[in-house]
Amino acid sequence: MKAIAVREGTNTPEVIEKPIPEPQEGEVLVRTLRVGVDGTDHEVINGGHGGAPEGEDHLVLGHEAVGIVEDPNGTEFREGEIVVPTVRRPPNGTNEYFERGEPDMAPGGQYHERGIVGAHGFMAEYFASPTDSLVRIPPSQAEVGFLVEPISITEKAVELAEASRSSFTWDPESALVLGNGSLGLLTLAMLDENENYERLYCLGRRDRPDPTIDIIEEMGATYVDSRQTPVDEVPDEFEGMDFVYEATGYAKHPFQSVQALAPNGVVALLGVPSSWEFEVDGGQFHEEMVLHNKAMVGSVNSNVRHFESASRTLTKMPEWFLDELVTGVYGIDEFEKAFDEGDTIIKTAVQFSAYEER
CATH class of the missing domain: 3.90.180.10 (Medium-chain alcohol dehydrogenases, catalytic domain)
Structure with missing residues (x-):
């Protein structure tokens, strides 16, 4: 063969x-x-x-x-x-x-x-x-079933993020996806089907015209150009986010994402960065996490249960x-x-x- x-x-x-x-x-x-x-x-x-x-x-x-x-x-x-x-x-x-x-x-x-x-x-x-x-998976997914695996990655990440907020009443309304590649767009589509999220944002570094920006806006989400609005400035330009999904592997984004969160918000990290040393205000980071009940989870891979859920999600896209x-x-x-x-x-x-x- x-x-x-x-x-x-x-x-x-x-x-x-x-x-x-x-x-x-x-x-x-x-x-x-x-x-x-x-x-x-x-x-x-x-x-x-x-x-x-x-x-x-x-x-x-x-x-x-x-x-x-x-x-x-x-x-x-x-x-x-x-x-x-x-x-x-x-x-x-x-x-x-x-x-x-x-x-x-x-x-x-x-x-x-x-x-x-x-x-x-x-x-x-x-x-x-x-x-x-x-x-x-159903025969109707025979041509697009290769998308089940990447969707399953997000299924797990969202599950972990929600679990980190399970000790109190958490009603997220806004979400920011970092990265407008295929995984970011699949995540945006998944969140779009979630009734909780009323306002969605997706961050990238592309100039118009661009097919990914077209998809983001056709979905009713807001495109955020990181060259104009860095992640930590998102609350000033738009709003604080209840959920941030990081799929870029850009090493500064986890620290900036904490600043982008609204109180009680959570960041899910999926990108894998290269080694990079830079300065971080550790005191400010620590203070934001503690005084505003913020959380951060890391996630990699997924299991059968997430694949099964991903197939159901794919049906809705x-x-x-x-x-x-x-x-x-x-x-x-x-x-x-x-x-x-x-x-x-x-x-x-x-x-x-x-x-x-x-």
Whole structure:
């Protein structure tokens, strides 16, 4: 079968040949439909994150996948079911985090991530997966199911943020999403479906005309240009935020976000920054957190429950939004286009096979 991989010591994806995997006991064989491309893929390709499985000289890419069950292999799954795989796998059999169904809470060294670190990904014509790492989704999501994984990341982050406010009555009305990439836009669409949030904002660094700004404003949200209004000045220009979702990986944003919060607000951090030292007024930061009952949570990865919730959220997202978000789906013969970057590119995917309803 054909697969898209990056070899150790290179930074260019290529098509390679690999044998079709044989599912082990408790696994099913999945025929891949589509696999999304995101910023993590680019970090892996450029050598800034992740690595190949032990003893191998290449890593099959891709962690945002949707496929169709080809061989149930005696499991409870049925041939033809549409499924989405979760990302993390135990490195040595299992451990307590996986046994509890909480692989997303495992610390470094106690997990592999398919297509990222220690395990081959899903950018291949077929992949095998344990049944407890597969989530069924409706056939109507066969073409957009690769969005379930990124949405699940936000499902978890919002859950953690709400949990941090659960000791009192918290009625959020305003939210600011930092980052107008595909994850930021998916988060904005998710919050837009939440009846609590009456006013939404999304921060970026782009000039008009720009397709992401068009989506933000078509959704009824306000675009905030960080070159004109830095995060910590948002309350002066707009209002204090009940919820801030950080998806940029810009190291100053967590500290600025505390200033952007309204009293009792919460920041969810998802971006992973590079090392950077700079001055921070630690006293002011501490005072804001304490005197105004503010909170900050970090979140990475997600588990089956979040994937299931993400599929339900995806069902609610308007068709116009998904059409404008996904700017390109490419066959394996032109897969390079899925890795292109530019201001007109938002979300891309590689298609390995087409879904035909049975």
